[in-house]
Amino acid sequence: MNKKIALIYMGGTFGCVGEPLAPMPEAEFLPRLQRILPTHLKIECFKAPSIKDSSACTALDWLKLIQQIQSLQLQNFQHFVVIHGTDTLSYAAATLSRFLAESCHVVLTGSQYPLLNLSGENTREFTDAIDNLNTALEAVINLPVGVYLAFFHQVMHARTVLKTHSTALDAFKGQKADQEMNIDSQVINVQLSHFEKAKTLNIINWMMLPIEQEQLASNLDLILSKPPHFLIIQAYGVGNLAVNDQIIEKIKALQLNNCQVILATQVPLGGIDQRYAVSQWIKDSKILVSDALSQADLYAKILKIYLQYPTSEQWHDHWYDRPE
Incomplete structure (x- = not known):
């Protein structure tokens, strides 16, 4: 050996x-x-x-x-x-x-x-x-x-x-090592500049609990007062979240304040089923949908895209990129 x-x-x-x-x-x-x-x-x-x-x-x-x-x-x-x-x-x-x-x-x-x-x-x-x-x-x-x-x-x-x-x-x-899996093939050579930028990354992970939509909108206002770079909303089941026009407007306001909002699920296994989750409100609000393989993988994806691109708009535009 x-x-x-x-x-x-x-x-x-x-x-x-x-x-x-x-x-x-x-x-x-x-x-x-x-x-x-x-x-x-x-x-x-x-x-x-x-x-x-x-x-x-x-x-x-x-x-x-x-x-x-x-x-x-x-x-x-x-x-x-x-x-x-x-x-x-x-x-x-x-x-x-x-x-x-x-x-x-x-x-x-x-x-x-x-x-x-x-x-x-x-x-x-x-x-x-x-x-x-x-x-x-x-x-x-x-x-x-x-x-x-x-x-x-x-x-x-x-x-x-x-x-x-x-x-x-x-x-x-987790998925056993002997099972095939598509791998993100893009290597990032870590530089000193990445260290300084990583220190500034701010993420809020928000697991939904059953409250009235009025209270959800009010809570979004609190986050809007000092937005993070990314807000993860862990919804129910396959990504189900009850919203109204007011909530959608708050999400859009967060995006305008350089905060990308990501829809995920609080259910550990199974992920988001896009047949159900990608409904009209998601398209209208331009909220990002998690395609990560775990909560930790979602964190790692956010970190990588944050270090790769300088603006919130670019984080949004490159979210669904697939490595060649």
Whole structure:
């Protein structure tokens, strides 16, 4: 086996020790991690540019990670395993997939239990960290180019993954890696300018609850007072949302104030069925309809289009672009 694997450590429960759990400094953790790696594989360990609790991660952290991977590609690495916290693991995976596409082999993983015991001297008696890491290492060698997530003996396409349980070992669901899937083939080479722009991205994700249309219109007024770049409206079922002329006018006003409004669904699986969702009000309001494969993938798509194009009108015009 002569394939070089870059193992990138980004923090999370995987590298925590003590009680209560706290991250072990990476300078101490990485040598301990090295001890449990399979000896038949050529693996080099790296610390990520950002090592933190994944609940604190944002686009900036994942763009720095992508830049690190692209830099390592220039050093003849084409296989990457990323250890990441589980809170935003699906968002990291979708973002890497959107930006790296099929330029290399990447598998992300994490764990619900730490690798090491309380003292940090030996591996923990009960942990899913070793199994998850071994699954990721096997997958990165054997799967086609692309980005995947490995967890609890499963390997899934990164853009489809959803965290479905907060504590169970079987915490993630998604489309299996051996099933065919259309991949966004456009690679984005991350530049320093992307870091600064990513800091300014503002998204509001709004899951609908049953309230009167008058109250919905009033809430849109509140958002209109200081609009984000993108407003995601998570509607019901296949994208169903009851609206009136007043609500449509508020949506148009948001668009005029450089806010793109996206219709999505709060139902985790199945997506929007366009036979029902693309009704006349959607055409009249020019609201965008999500075609993403998961909530995390919708976030990654927004980030990518925000960094690619400078104006709200261009975000709208390029929303449905299909890579050649």
